[in-house]
Amino acid sequence: MLDILAIEPGSIAAELGLKPGDRLLALNGEPVRDLLDYQLLTGAEELLLEIERADGELWEIEIDKDADEALGLVLPHPEPDQCGNNCLFCFVHQLPPGMRRSLYIKDEDYRFSYLYGAYVTLTNLDQTALQRILNQHLSPLYVSVHATEPQLREQLLGRKGPAILDLLRQLVAGGITIHTQVVICPGINDGEELERTFRDLVALAPAASGPGPPQGGLASLAIVPVGLTGYRQRLPQLRPVTAEEARCLVEWVQARQQECLESLGTRFVYAADELYLAAGIDFPPLAAYGELPQLENGVGLVARFRAQAEEVLAQARPLVVPPLSVVTGASFAGELRTFCAALGRCCGVLIEVVEVPNRFFGGAVTVTGLLTGSDIVAALAGRVSAGVLVIPDVLLREGTEVLLDDVTCEELERRLGARVEVIPAEPWGLWDLLETLALEQGERE
Secondary structure (H helix, E strand, O other): OEEOOEEOOOOHHHHHOOOEOEEEEEEOOEEOOOHHHHHHHOOOOEEEEEEEOOOOOEEEEEEEOOOOOOOOEEOOOOOOOEOOOOOOOOOHHHOOOOOOHHHHOOEOOHHHHHHHOOOEOOOOOOHHHHHHHHHHOOOOEEEEOOOOOHHHHHHHHOOOOOOHHHHHHHHHHOOOEEEEEEEEOOOOOOHHHHHHHHHHHHOOOOOOOOOOOOOOEEEEEEEEEOOOOOOOOOOOOOOOOOHHHHHHHHHHHHHHHHHHHHHOOOOOEEEOHHHHHHHOOOOOOHHHHOOOOOHHHOOOHHHHHHHHHHHHHHHOOOOOOOOEEEEEOHHHHHHHHHHHHHHHHHHOOOEEEEEOOOOOOOOOOOOHHHOOHHHHHHHHOOOOOOOEEEEEHHHEOOOOOEEOOOOEHHHHHHHHOOEEEEEOOOHHHHHHHHHHHHHHHHHHO
């Protein structure tokens, strides 16, 4: 059973008279163990709710609704199962001290993989959890493989777990679609070991079966460079991927993609955008990324950005807006400058791209999503008071206006003396903001 924390106003639950403090016992005769059960079971058009009211009274309620219509119950979010790994490259182990406690929690939960696309290693997957995945068809899942050779994988994860290939085979046989990744630690799981891992994984990919994404099986493999901060004290020796290694990895991926196109009908394996940037190799067109299966893993973001940039520039027009300063990390600064310069010329707007060094994490961290409020303040103090400071939403905790170091957007405004605007991290987000600012300007005049 689950306690009902709140009721969405105007929802089906509100019309039924349900209240916070009531309990959801079952849906269509199935016990509701967690939010995952709730989301899966409420997709039906006909529902039988079993409710225990706060006073102990039991209700059974029959509902007819559209399949995508929400009931409006706000339920507790499950606490994640904890990760028992001790990975050589674990990012949590590389965090600076003094951050909020939740950032130091290592989760390893197949439910979060299904719900949010979080990568899991499956090292703590027991038979009960495996059976639940198969019974409820929790697909797709996202699995960190890193290496298929058992001893090497144990070395990388710092823990002996179930044989990864055996688990993957069971999931694939049960019709589960799986996206995988390998985090490259130079000199450890690259070279021949990467080739071995690729061969083992591609053998579980579905063969070409006509148009559309493959159903079931291993659907994609992302090759991602290890991320290292400046806080690796008393941790195993690792180094970043060099420019030459990045070039070799991109070329290796391109060769394997050609093989996969011929045998599977998809490219299957993809190099993270970071590798193209490090290698100085231009990106393939957006079409080369298929259905963008690894977008949230930093694969295809630049190609999609460029495609959207072309669309925006094709319809941009002159606007009257104040100057803008757009925040970005080092790895994406060049790409963003190119777009903002072209957009500024089309619109007659001054758009400054500010590359913010990541001093908070240090090391080789250059991605925009890991910038903090303190680093933004250090880079921009005294520079944006006459205009608007634009930050992409990837800097914020989901559903909040709080950055990684607990600095809020309101605090940024106060400390910088500037208006702060949060936009989606894409060309359309910047264009929509320009139109909004132009409308405000027209209303003032």
